[in-house]
Amino acid sequence: MAQAEKSETKQAQALHAPILMKRAEAEVIRALRKLGKISRTEVSNITGWSKAKTSQEIRSLVGKGYLVEVGEGASQGGRRPGLLRINNQLGYLVGLDIGATSIDMVLTDVGGNVLQRCSALADVRQSPDEFFSRCSELILQMANAQGCHHDQILGIGVGVPGPVDFSRGVLVAPPLMPDWENFLIRDFFQHTFPAAYVVVDNDVNIMALGEQRAGDGVGVEHFIFIKIGTGIGSGIVSNGKVHRGSIGCAGDIGHICVDKDGPICRCGNTGCLEAMAAGPAITEKALQAAKNGSSPLLSQMMEANGGFLRPEDVNAACREGDQAALEIIRASGQMIGDVLAGLVNFFNPSHIFIGGGITNFGNHLLVSIRRAVLRRSLPLATTHLAINFSRMGPEAGVTGAVALAREYLFVIEDQPFVIV
Ligand SMILES: [Zn+2]
Known part of the structure; x- marks a missing residue:
């Protein structure tokens, strides 16, 4: 077949x-x-x-x-x-948030109350069999610690860092882990957890759902959740629901072109927002500043790190008042803000929440994003627009993953495709 x-x-x-x-x-x-x-x-x-x-x-x-x-x-x-x-006490649910280099997961009751937590370093460049076997083991460890049998796990919500065909629950052309394309994540988990319904979604969509269920997005009908880290993506909540589009890739804003002459993106195109403004672009520009002498502080950091710089180094240099680091962060914020301005005109959200690793960059990034959005959006669209960092941190992903599993808990027996 x-x-x-x-x-x-x-x-x-x-x-x-x-x-x-x-x-x-x-x-x-x-x-x-x-x-x-x-x-x-x-x-x-x-x-x-x-x-x-x-x-x-x-x-x-x-x-x-x-x-x-x-x-x-x-x-x-x-x-x-x-x-x-x-x-x-009807059973248990699992929320699993997979990042490029980490796994965060929780075991909850069916009310979504967290009973166990687990975080581990991981590498999505592993084969999907290896990677998800490890996830299964970690889930079993949490279940054992709680005294829960694997048959009592009724739902697993999974967030993955790549484009997901939502109805099939599979990744399609994921740039970070090409081997995972069309891997049947649902089937894999159901082998070990036969009673569980497994729902797979994009990592940013589950963060948006988490923000809506337990963060500052509670009661907000129209918002955008943008994740800035190794890549850039967004989750859209429209009329109180996550908007996935016809197949599931709505919100994939990291590949909007901001400069046709810009660097090549991992998607193969040139000058995508992600290639210009996400974590790796920030460190690349910082390395240039370290090498060409425009930032003695970044040079020192690079030497101390054995020739490399991490996004947190750029952040630390910025905090020390390093002008080059500040300019790099501001430039990223401005590019992200320019793209968001277009989305604000198009979608008219009342809130934008910013999450992901780059949120540690603090006010300089936030201020430049806000400034660019306000400058380029229509006045009516920004009248009541709030742009803030999400305060949920890693909780957004796992909370959303559990919420997704909860949504699919009950099904009507003669309408098997209608969730209750
Ligand atoms: Zn791209």
């Missing part, structure tokens, strides 16, 4: 993996997803069911272990109503 065809089949099968429920049960779960806790009267009001039918459905859901009673709500004049919520 062709690989793509096999994957389609697997997707249909995989959607049966999480918890199957009847349509009526799904109505209660949907309400709970929105409200967190709910009384029987509220269920009855939302669904339009009689008291008797409401009681019967709730009894069934409690009996199956999907819901639990959690104390009493405020009295509306009579007896205080008993409240229900989704049973967090």
Whole structure:
């Protein structure tokens, strides 16, 4: 069977993996997803069911272990109503955020409460078999530490640093790890975790989702999350939902051209934003400044590092007042800001959150990004526009990965492609 065809089949099968429920049960779960806790009267009001039918459905859901009673709500004049919520002990979820050089993961209950954490150095240039075998081992270690059997893991959300065909859950032409193209990440994990539904998304999309669920993006309907690190990418939240586009590569702004005569990008084109302004471009320019004598401080650092410079060295030089380092950081900020200005005119977000390793660069970078956006965007688009660093750090990725796994936890039995 062709690989793509096999994957389609697997997707249909995989959607049966999480918890199957009847349509009526799904109505209660949907309400709970929105409200967190709910009384029987509220269920009855939302669904339009009689008291008797409401009681019967709730009894069934409690009996199956999907819901639990959690104390009493405020009295509306009579007896205080008993409240229900989704049973967090139903099983476990895993959020896995894969970076170019690191893995961050958490094990949570189905309510998303973090029970175990694990971070490790990693190298995506490894073969996908090797890389994901190690991920499986680390997940099993977290599960063991929690006393959780591998069959109790009901969902795994995975963020990967490359373009993802979201419906198939595979990477397509990933510049950082070409060997991973079309590797069936979902199938791989389901081999070890048969009860889990595995959802794969781009790393920046999961960061945007994390920001929306637990960061300053809570309640923000339209925002852009931009990640600046080894590469540059963005996640778009539109009308409160991650906008992935027709296939899944919406937001891949790192390859917007800012200078046709610029350096060759890892995508093969010239002068992409990423090639001009991300971490490697910053260190390359700093090396030039160190070698051509325009920055004695960067020269010293380069010699001390054995001929190399890291982005954090450029940052440190900038903090010491080094003019060349400051100019390099400002130039990056301006290029990123110029591209963002176009996106602001096009999409009209109310917030831009900036994350990724380069956020350590602090105010100089932020100020130059803001300045460029304000200078080049339409006045109406920037009237209420806030541009800030995300305060979530590495939490954004794992939080979003768990949120993604949670979204796919419940499926209606006769509508296997509709998530609850
Ligand atoms: Zn490119």
